[in-house]
Amino acid sequence: MAVRKQKSKARSTRQRFVPSFAARTELALYVDPDDLGRGGRVSSTAFLPNPDDKYLSVNSLELESIETIAAYYQERFKGGVGQVAIAHRKVWDYTDAGRFAGLSIDFNKTVGKWEYDTGHGLADAYKHIRQTRVPKSNSHCGVQFINAQTAELVVNKIARRLAHRRPQRPTII
Amino acid sequence: MPEANVAGILTENAIKALVREPAMPGIATIGQDVAEAETTFTSQTLAKYLRVVNQQGTLSQMVATDIVAIEGHVKDLITRRSLQGETNLFLSISSSAVEGFTDIFTGVNIATTNIGKVIAAVAKTSQRQAGHYVLDEALEIQDDPDNSRVLIFGAPTESIPESIIQNWQLLATSGLSEESYLSLLRLARKSPGWRGDGSRSLDYKSLENFLQFWKSVREKSVEPEFGLVPNGNLRVEWYKDNRHFVELEFRADDDCIFGIFDGKSVFEGRASVKNIIEVLATRDFGPLKWSYGG
Numbered sequence: 001m002a003v004r005k006q007k008s009k010a011r012s013t014r015q016r017f018v019p020s021f022a023a024r025t026e027l028a029l030y031v032d033p034d035d036l037g038r039g040g041r042v043s044s045t046a047f048l049p050n051p052d053d054k055y056l057s058v059n060s061l062e063l064e065s066i067e068t069i070a071a072y073y074q075e076r077f078k079g080g081v082g083q084v085a086i087a088h089r090k091v092w093d094y095t096d097a098g099r100f101a102g103l104s105i106d107f108n109k110t111v112g113k114w115e116y117d118t119g120h121g122l123a124d125a126y127k128h129i130r131q132t133r134v135p136k137s138n139s140h141c142g143v144q145f146i147n148a149q150t151a152e153l154v155v156n157k158i159a160r161r162l163a164h165r166r167p168q169r170p171t172i173i
Numbered sequence: 174m175p176e177a178n179v180a181g182i183l184t185e186n187a188i189k190a191l192v193r194e195p196a197m198p199g200i201a202t203i204g205q206d207v208a209e210a211e212t213t214f215t216s217q218t219l220a221k222y223l224r225v226v227n228q229q230g231t232l233s234q235m236v237a238t239d240i241v242a243i244e245g246h247v248k249d250l251i252t253r254r255s256l257q258g259e260t261n262l263f264l265s266i267s268s269s270a271v272e273g274f275t276d277i278f279t280g281v282n283i284a285t286t287n288i289g290k291v292i293a294a295v296a297k298t299s300q301r302q303a304g305h306y307v308l309d310e311a312l313e314i315q316d317d318p319d320n321s322r323v324l325i326f327g328a329p330t331e332s333i334p335e336s337i338i339q340n341w342q343l344l345a346t347s348g349l350s351e352e353s354y355l356s357l358l359r360l361a362r363k364s365p366g367w368r369g370d371g372s373r374s375l376d377y378k379s380l381e382n383f384l385q386f387w388k389s390v391r392e393k394s395v396e397p398e399f400g401l402v403p404n405g406n407l408r409v410e411w412y413k414d415n416r417h418f419v420e421l422e423f424r425a426d427d428d429c430i431f432g433i434f435d436g437k438s439v440f441e442g443r444a445s446v447k448n449i450i451e452v453l454a455t456r457d458f459g460p461l462k463w464s465y466g467g
Contacts, residue, residue: 032367034359034360034363034400034401037398037400037412037465038412038464038465038466039465039466041412041465043400043408043410044408044420044432045401045402045403048402048403049403050369050370050404051371051373051404052370052371057369148371152430152443153442153443156422156441157432157441160420160434
């Protein structure tokens with residue numbers, strides 16, 4: 001009995017550190033001050049990957065609180081000082097924007113994951129990529145279909161939908 | 174016009190140095206028709222007529238009757254900017270400049286006469302005394318036996334990003350407001366890696382393409398909001414609401430990534446800047462008048 005309880009506890013702990021990427025769960029994105037337009041709206045530039053990026057860096061709110069994520073962003077981008085702006089969007093928003101831009105993204109019920117068609121096969125649409133270098137982050141994830149290899153026009157279409165069509169005022173902490 | 178406190182005369186080599194490095198803030202440049210200036214005027218003539226004069230005291234009104242390329246807004250922009258410490262002085266004097274022309278910006282007095290088209294662009298600090306210092310330092314070139322210094326005015330050029338320097342003339346005549354200029358300056362100051370590994374600083378060519386575009390539409394447009402794409406391209410936005418906005422990303426290769434959302438239809442893609450202007454013209458440039466809260 002005690003063993004079973006231990007196993008159950010271990011499973012529960014492990015589960016807490018692996019995001020499900022369920023459609024309604026949210027992903028947080030750091031917003032550079034210059035990516036904030038008038039009125040505090042998030043510009044589409046915030047959702048564009050860097051030229052070498054293999055994914056768009058986000059953090060899962062399933063795993064950490066917005067405060068913890070804000071502290072991580074503050075450490076990483078602000079030298080530990082000052083306010084940070086965070087845009088949070090649902091996994092569904094990312095998926096919907098990707099589909100609108102022409103990508104094939106589907107939930108694979110067999111493996112319980114979102115997958116997208118890379119053109120050479122299926123790949124995970126969202127991945128948990130724990131950030132082990134300082135500053136560390138347990139909630140760090142990647143939106144895999146937003147990357148430097150994705151066609152420029154597609155990435156821009158996705159970014160515009162995430163930025164303008166579903167504006168959410170950024171959380172500023 | 175009295176010329177007080179004459180501090181010195183630029184030498185031939187100083188003039189040549191100015192010519193060699195056109196359009197760089199921190200350097201006075203002989204302007205657009207450099208060749209003409211070089212051939213028409215001997216070094217002695219230039220030395221005689223281009224004099225940099227220290228002027229004690231406060232700002233006084235500009236007294237020049239024949240000045241080109243200082244449109245009203247540009248002059249205002251420069252004056253206000255220099256007062257805010259954004260450090261730029263831009264003068265352009267026509268070929269028929271009047272004798273004894275004297276112009277005073279933030280305590281710097283430049284006297285010249287009949288010297289052909291001269292453009293002097295001087296970056297300096299907002300402090301008048303520092304301005305004097307900069308100009309005094311410039312004059313030291315006369316003591317430089319090799320005349321090896323190219324930077325005539327020892328101005329803080331390191332604080333002005335390359336993309337701004339490269340587009341100095343276009344910026345100075347763009348008619349953009351101080352707010353827009355400062356916004357561009359802030360973006361241009363972002364160094365590589367500003368948003369993590371691989372993100373690039375502002376590409377001067379992208380900025381140049383925007384400024385060329387802006388020259389074509391500025392009379393039909395309100396000033397946009399500016400953003401920097403991680404790939405180094407400049408992105409401009411006219412945003413009214415979620416359904417009405419225009420985004421243009423100016424690439425270095427003269428093309429534009431565009432998104433035009435007018436409430437009824439959506440146009441997205443990539444096209445030449447010329448084509449974008451044509452598309453906007455069919456809408457009477459209405460989308461370029463959109464602004465948040467406007």
